[in-house]
Amino acid sequence: MSLYNEVRPTNLSEVVGQEKVVNQVRGILASGNVPNVSLFVGPRGTGKTTIARIYAKALNCSNPTPNGACNECESCKEDIDIIELDAASHNKVDDVHKIIDDAVFAPRSKYKIYIVDEVHMLSTAAFNALLKLLEEPPAYCRFILCTTEEHKVPVTILSRCRKFYFERIALADIVSKMKHICTTRNISFEEDALFMIAKKSEGCMRDAESLLEVFLDAGKIDVNSVAELTGCSSDDLIFGLLNSVADGNTTDAFNVLKTCIDSGKDLLVLIKGVVEALADTIYFIQSGKDLTEINATDTYKQSISDLANKASAKSFIDIADKFGDVYITSVKGANPEFVIKAKIMSIIKSTSNTMSVEKRLQELEEECDALKNALYDMGETIRTGATTVAEETVVNSAPTPVAGEDSNPVETIPETIGEPIEENTTSEEDESSGNAETQNVVEKSIDDFFGIPSVDSPLPGEIVLPEGTDISGMISLLSSDTPKACEDLEQNMPSEDASMPPVESKTIDMKNDILSSLEDLGDIPIMGVLSGILGG
Helix, strand or coil, rough: CHHHHHHHCCHHHHCCCCHHHHHHHHHHHHCCCCCCCCECCCCCCHHHHHHHHHHHHHHHHHCCECCEECCCCHHHHHCCEEEEEEECCCCCHHHHHHHHHHHHHCCCCCCCCEEEEHHHHHHHHHHHHHHHHCCCCCCCEEEEEEEECHHHHCCHCCCCCEECCCCCCCHHHHHHHHHHHHHHCEEEEEEHHHHHHHHHHCCCCCHHHHHHHHCCCCEEEHHHHHHHHCCCCCCCHHHHHHHHCCCCCHHHHHHHHHHHHHHHCCCHHHHHHHHHHHHHHHHHCCCCCCCCCCCHHHCCCCCCCCCCCCCHHHHHHHHHHHHHHHHHHHHHHHHHHHHHHHHHHHHHHHHHHHHHHHHHHHHHHHHHHHHHHHHHEEEHHHHHHHHHHHHHHHHHHHCCCCCCCCCCCCCCCCCCCCCCCCCCCCCCCHHHHHHHHHHHHHHHHHHHCCCCCCCCCCCCCCCCCCCCCCCCHHHHHHHHHHHHHHHHHHHHHHCCCCCCCCCCCHHHHHHHHHHHHHHHCCCCCCCCHHHHHHHH
């Protein structure tokens, strides 16, 4: 007996990965409201026929349980009123006529149940013959139809069915079932090998159990044997190729391809594994680097995490799109190996350019953030220092009390009524002079901070003459003897409109931004603060 038949579930509690359908069946068994026609829809190897048998047996059981039949009553032991028909091989109208003729006989049990597998394979005439029976079945007849292709079943049939939708079985559920099988049979296994088998089965439990059966006789299941016998690409090959592409290393990428070819593996299987790994990587990045939703081994998850640090989600999406094109082109091409090598070279070249630009942009963003933080800290330092100086100024300006006098004298009221009290005011001229002096100190301090030469400083190559020098006389004197020296002197003389040398616009903008920020300090006396903080 094949392994998948040997371990086939016999009750609903043993069914793996189909909780929604199991709950629907339990609800029907509990309520007793049994539909005339049930349609089980889903991919191959997901338990449609298995649950149909459990469901049918429970309907005729004298003492059903929430998990199915009791397997002890006479109906469970004989099981004579459950008829199975494979529509793939019995798809003619005559086969349906046999069902119609048999349906007129009453069952010994509660129901006469027909299980029609692969119902979509029936011919048009057979569907038309079956339709009349489904419209007005005998009260004791129930039909369970199973199909993998719902769209091929006529609408007239679908409208008379209660549908049960089966899903592909999750990777973790398949691995769990295989672990249970290996444990009960004392078979040693590597978890990574079971994951490889589960991936190869693509959500089909029957395929996974069939592959597992190949390794049971060996008494051990490891990654190398699974990769060799199934043609699957190991995670080392998949992530070796992906890391080579992300690093822009063509040599390593071709070494991975050579290893895959030499070991007899299909390159298309490798490309398919690469696309699946890229999908997991993109999900990992966009989900906030959450690995809990990725059903895989710890080694696979760590490889995903390491790969995600090499590029952004957008880059990986572009790479996945290109590998998808590689797969499609290779399937259609006559020489997949040549196509894959050529495409991978193109992918590495374009990816390297994209990632270098992204890396430079990231560096610029970090530099901008650092500059913003530095300017913010400078402003906070200026504000804190200005406040401290202001407080010290107020304290120092308070009169020192004379010994013996009250430290808190009462304010003296002028004896002469109406005599104006003198106010400590500053003239507009003094205030303007103070502001100008403060502005000069600020600008000089910032110039020194950023290394901007002063306007009064001599430029490279300039000749600095003492004040009051008769420049015209010197030129006349020199021109009579050394015309060449005169020309050099005129060329090197500073003009009246001489300005500072050109400075990088970014530095000037930073200086202006700081000056604008200092204007927000208001009336805080920052003259002394800037002299101490910025070296003025």
